Amino acid sequence: MHADSLAALAAAIARDLDILGLPPRHWPAEVRAPDGAAALDVLVVGAGMCGIAAAAALMLKGVRNIAVLDAAAPGREGPWMTTARMATLRSPKHLPGIALGIPSLTFRAWFTARAGAAAWEALYKIGNADWQDYLSWLQHVLALPVRHGVTVQAVVPAGTLFQVATGEGVLHARHVVLATGREGAGGRLVPDLVDPALWPDRAAHAGEAIDFARLAGRRVAVLGANAAAFDNAAVALEAGAAAVDMYCRRAVLPQVNKSRGATNPGYFEGWSALPPAERWKLLVWLHDERSPPPHESVHRVLKHPGFRLHFSSAIAAARPSGGGVALDLPGGPARADFLIVATGFEVDLGRRPELAALVPHAALWRDAHPAPAGLERAELGRYPFLGPGFELTEKQPGACPALARVHVFNHAAHASMGPIASDIPGVSAAAGLLSTAIVRALFLADRDALQARLEAFAEPELESTPFFAPQVLPGRG
Ligand SMILES: Cc1cc2nc3c(=O)[nH]c(=O)nc-3n(C[C@H](O)[C@H](O)[C@H](O)COP(=O)(O)OP(=O)(O)OC[C@H]3O[C@@H](n4cnc5c(N)ncnc54)[C@H](O)[C@@H]3O)c2cc1C
Structure with missing residues (x-):
């Protein structure tokens, strides 16, 4: 029965996507790596909640030449089946999960298909194993290109690409999304x-x-x-x-968990629009309040x-x-x-060996916007100062422009973007902002190739009419 209802849900997802015309055809230009192979448009490091959301949002915007790598085995991504020792998730069950605006992708749709409507009504909070199963199911049902058991060891700028060393060899990518979780933002704090x-x-x-x-x-x-x-x-x-x-x-x-009171689209999408001084004040206040x-x-x-x-x-x-x-x-x-x-964990990208070639050039909050007297917090000053697409910014302009193509999609984004790339409530909103930013960057980088493609576009609108003039169509003149 569960297999049948999950198959029915998969069919509902396919139908929803079809109705929405998703995903669009892949559109970015092809960029070749030094070895002649096509470079990835985006490498997503980490296949936990944020990595899945990022990959899904990119696919739904027609950026389909991507890969998602995770060091963990399937079903063991993130903390849920290892170090998360609570009896259930802390979040309320009604959160949509990684829905990206599509009802059939919600946790509720998945849980109801698997366990039935009565079980959903009876559910108090989401069990850790159920949450992990839901995340694994998303990888499959959306056919995300995830490879498990592969560790990213070094991300090094190489012209318009990154040369990425992994446990399975080198690959090349135009953008890198670091969906590497709490530990990937620094490490355990002792x-x-x-x-x-x-x-x-x-x-x-x-x-x-x-x-x-x-x-x-x-x-x-x-x-x-x-x-x-x-x-x-x-x-x-x-x-x-x-x-x-x-x-x-x-x-x-x-x-009081003040962050829970800030789970609305205003904070999710508006935080990064606040002037830096106001963002800092808000961050410090939330930090000092504690949960x-x-x-x-x-x-x-x-x-x-x-x-x-x-x-x-x-x-x-x-x-x-x-x-x-x-x-x-x-x-x-x-x-x-x-x-x-x-x-807990600390944010300190300098602790991440895979980022050693990038971090010396990256601006931190303490570099970009030193805190005013009375609001200094050393641990917050180490957060990277990110641009509106979660991208690293340069400490010295011109020293490492490639940073604009490295997107920090983990807890380290909190100071710049708000609490959206770390906790469940904001993850869909975060993936929307991230994917829009990457689409814009790829479009700008590819505009000449896209213009050439547009000029060659020759779908004859008037072929069935008496005014068809094939001699003026591109390529046929
Ligand atoms: C114990 C605990 C309980 C939590 N409970 C809740 C809760 O109830 N509600 C809530 O909203 N939030 C909760 N959170 C916060 C947040 O939702 C989780 O931390 C969540 O896992 C964040 O998802 P993520 O994708 O950013 O990171 P993760 O789920 O940690 O995924 C990151 C992935 O990146 C991979 N990775 C890292 N570095 C590399 C590398 N170099 N190469 C390849 N792969 C790499 C890791 O293997 C991992 O699978 C909790 C956090 C913790 C730690």
């Missing part, structure tokens, strides 16, 4: 106060693989009180940890008597001691057997 000597036996970052079975009967400390901190604490307790002590700098948890953990994650840990949350308890140092971890706290020393560092 504060200096945590001694690296704790790895791997006595500490892990919440974004790493963790063998929770090993924590049964042990005392676990958690640094931080964000969503991931609660989710990791919950999994440790469910795996039988004897105690989980969570250490939080603040005296109370943040109460609370979802209430579901809090209830999940509260089921366990071994859970304790320590407010106003900034850890000053965490280091190996005996067989465990010694913690310096405002109230005195404490001990644990294992430490989970739940301090």
Whole structure:
């Protein structure tokens, strides 16, 4: 029954696209790579949520000579089946997903086809595995050109192209979209106060693989009180940890997720239109407000008597001691057997080896628009300063014009473009902005070839009429 209804949904998608006349025929000019092969118009690095959205939006605009590469195996892209340890997505189920304005592409359409309308009504929030299955299904149903198990190792400008080194050899592309996720924007953030000597036996970052079975009967400390901190604490307790002590700098948890209040088309499409000084002010305000953990994650840990949350308890140092971890706290020393560092990810493109040839030339916010007094935030100053198509901009004009063809389509785009290339609510809007920008850039670059093609265009409109004059048609004069 599921196979039948999913086949019916695939047919509905084909019909919707047909009615809309999508996708248009491929139209950009052909550009040859040094080896004589056709260069890709766009290489999308990453086949997670944002990579799929980018590729789909480009195909629907007739940019069909593209490739999508992901280092992960099929079904293992992004965090959903690995380090996302919440019971369900944090987002509400009604979000359309990667619909790009087409109802049959929504999560709801897919879920209903697979599980039925009653299951959709009964669904509270989207399960991680369902979300991953939906993303994988999109790759198939839209026939996106995804190759798995291929890591992009270096993106190097080469004239009007990029030479891209991958685990499977070199390829050439005109534009590169970096849909590389939270880690691709920099990496896991581990504060200096945590001694690296704790790895791997006595500490892990919440974004790493963790063998929770090993924590049964042990005392676990958690640094931080964000969503991931609660989710990791919950999994440790469910795996039988004897105690989980969570250490939080603040005296109370943040109460309101302000970003959720900004999920409307105004913020999605308007953020980048704000003058830089206003964008910075808004970014700093949202950053300082912080987000609370979802209430579901809090209830999940509260089921366990071994859970304790320590407010106003900034850890000053965490280091190996005996067989465990010694913690310096405002109230005195404490001990644990294992430490989970739940301090999120940092944006720092300089940490990405694949971008080494580009990043030295790229303007960051701190270069392009140094923060006014009182609004300095070092961690935000490292975000790249992007143009309106998510493209990198130059620190020194003329030093690396190729940056205009590198589109940062991950969390690092937040400061410049708003929270759209990182979280589920804005992903379709982001893909729309990105694909429009790439279409415009390709059109400008190809205008001579397109003009020649237009001049050769010879569809005889009047052939069936008495006024047909073939001698004036292009190529027949
Ligand atoms: C634990 C967790 C829970 C989240 N929950 C929610 C939620 O409930 N709601 C919400 O709106 N947002 C949530 N988010 C935020 C956001 O939606 C996710 O981070 C989402 O995965 C972003 O999609 P993405 O495509 O940008 O990145 P990802 O899904 O991380 O995909 C990036 C892909 O790029 C690939 N890649 C990276 N570098 C390379 C390379 N050099 N070569 C080849 N491939 C590469 C990776 O293998 C990966 O598959 C969550 C984030 C995390 C970390």
